[in-house]
Amino acid sequence: MVRFLGALVGAATVVVCIPFKYDNHRCHALIYIKLSLIPSNNVGQYEGIEPKREIGKSVSKQLNITKLLANLPLFQQLQDNEITRLAAETREVRLGKGQILFQKGDLLDGFYVVVEGQIKLAFSSPHGQEKVVSIVGPSGSFGEAVMFMEKPCPVFTQALEDSHLLYIAKRGIFTAIDHDSAFARRMLAGLSMRLHGLIQDVEDYSLxxxxxxxxxxxxxxxxxxxxxxxxxxxxxxxxxxxxxxxxxxxxxxxxxxxxxxxxxxxxxxxxxxxxxxxxxxxxxxxxxxxxxxxxxxxxxxxxxxxx
Structure with missing residues (x-):
């Protein structure tokens, strides 16, 4: 039986007694373990030590994501338990002005919703000419099509100003679709409106x-x-x-x-x-x-x- 004998105060040393047998003789080994002092602000980095303030912060962050999702038009009609489930598959993303979110050719395992700020979707030619496809503001979303199709992104995205976004993982969306047919219709309506807008753009450019x-x-x-x-x-x-x-x-x-x-x-x-x-x-x-x-x-x- 391993016994904890105590700690030497001020020396940050723990003494442990471990019994064992050697050549039919009963023996004990004393092990002195010298500990490095752990700064209070790094306590959460050590396994098995989880300060309450970090737990509170994590819960607060999760509640914040849940509230943000509930206020977005796309998710307003979901039940509370569905919002909570979706929040577990969602993370916040913050971008500074000019920061690139993802590049053309990247793969997405989810899609983005803008909470605050403005995101530019664009592609550029080999000569450096840029064509802006869309400007997405608060409550707007992007990336749904490539998420469903599992195709590389055809555009790059860049923050036009300091922006706050939510990234919602595909598995969370698929679960919501399985549980709520009305939500599936809203997703389909959003994609249809996006397609209609692109057709309207082609008409405008051409005629x-x-x-x-x-x-x-x-x-x-x-x-x-x-x-x-x-x-x-x-x-x-x-x-x-x-x-x-x-x-x-x-x-x-x-x-x-x-x-x-x-x-x-x-x-x-x-x-x-x-x-x-x-x-x-x-x-x-x-x-x-x-x-x-x-x-x-x-x-x-x-x-x-x-x-």
Missing amino acids: HSSTQRVIGFLLQLADRPTKGHTTFELPASKQIIASRLNLTPETFSRILHSLSEAGLIAVKSKRITVPDITRLSRFDRAPLTPCVKNARAPLNGEQTPLE
Whole structure:
């Protein structure tokens, strides 16, 4: 029987007695174990020693993830036990402005939801030209398609500002789908809307003038009120938005200037004011308006559709 005899106070030494037999003689071995003092802030690193403050922090973090999930539109209709189960498969991700989240060709075993901040999805050519595919803001998600298809990511992602995201593992999503058919339909609806948006983009690039694309984008930002005055801010830099609309930054700035001169908008840095939404909307549908007519031919430096 191994016996703990005690510790030498101040010397950080533990004395252990181990009995054994040698040549039919009963013997005891005394083992002196010298311990290095463990700093209190590193206690949690040692096996078998788990300070209560770390446990509390872990529980608090898990509760925070559960609350964040419950407040996201995609998960709001899930039962509490399903949210808790999903939270166990979720981790928080924080990115600084300009930080890359994943690269083109990476594999994802889950998808991301933006809690705060803004994420750019884009791809670049061998010559360094960048095409922004999407800008994802709070409550928006990305990565679902490649998660389901188990295909490499076709784009890279980068934080346009300091961002807070949730990464939800595939197994958690599959469990939620198995338990809740309504959740499966919401996932399917989200992917369908994404596909519809991409088809709309192809139509815009192929059939609409650069001016029409810019006006359509501004009307979307204004949430398309039926009439009256509205003010809003551009969600990203003009360079990013231009790439999203398949324009050069110069073309985008020139169109904003033309619309401003026509009295359709007022531009102050990233702040856009539309005095009359109805007038701007009619301008969007007026192909014979001189400004629109002139914009039908590719402007200097404008990218061709899908280039």
